[in-house]
Amino acid sequence: MPFRSNGPNYLLSCDGHDKLAGYQNSLFDLKIYGCLDTFSRKILYLWIGQTNKDPKVIGRLYLDYLIESRLLPRRLRLDAGTETGHMCAIQKFLLERQGIDQSESEGVIIGPSVDNKIERFWRDLREGMVDNFRPVLRALYEDGLYDPTSQEDREILSGIFIPIVRQELQRFKNYHNSKRYVVSTNNTVLELST
Structure with a gap:
């Protein structure tokens, strides 16, 4: 399916990022999840916690965003991970309540991560933070100061690093969202100076 975004809040791209988790994504309980507006390239939310694979956690992040923004996107673009089940259910339920025919709107688009527009942002986040x-x-x-087999070490590391990384994620989001972007006809993203 070709990429298309008809304007702000039309298509949101959401995904998890495990680059802080270490070897095989399991050394450290530091998992990031984010959501990007594909039209404006604005990051709508960035979150860090001990997991980004729990459907309840990911669904709650999305619901919190909807409540705070009071905006319902027309479409979500997600990968086929098991963590998106509640998010999909919320999206489909709310579109149905608004009387939006989902066969036309394709309220949730599932596909490979490589086609998810947030993937380009993850590179910037990795390099920048x-x-x-x-x-x-x-x-x-x-x-030897951290033992990944020790639940106590895992809890202590998460308790120390999550608040620090959360603050840095907010700074990075603010910096990223202060930029202006244009998308050319061949879908190349160009950053304009502010």
């Missing part, structure tokens, strides 16, 4: 934390986390593990 995530890579700053990875050497510290790796040193804690390699120097």
Whole structure:
């Protein structure tokens, strides 16, 4: 299906990011989830917690966004992960309540992650913020100061790092959202100076 976004809040792209989680995405309980408006390229929310695979957590993030923004997007673009089940149900229920025929609107579009427009943003986030934390986390593990098999160590690490990373995610979101973007006819994203 070709990419199309008819305007702000028409198509939101949501996905998880596990680059802080370490080896096989399981060394550290530091999981990110985000949502991007594909038209404006604005990040609508970025969240970090101990999991981004729990459908209840991901559904709650989406519901919180809807309540705060008071906007219902026409479409969601998601990968086929099991974490999106509640989010899909919320989207479909609310579209139905608004009387929107989902066969026409395609309220939820499921497809491979590589086709998800938030994927390009993850590279920017990794280079601009995530890579700053990875050497510290790796040193804690390699120097024997963190044992991933210890639940106590996992809880302590999450308790320390999640608030710090959450603050940095908010800063990065604000910086990213202060930029202006244009999308050319061949779907290349160009950043304009502000």
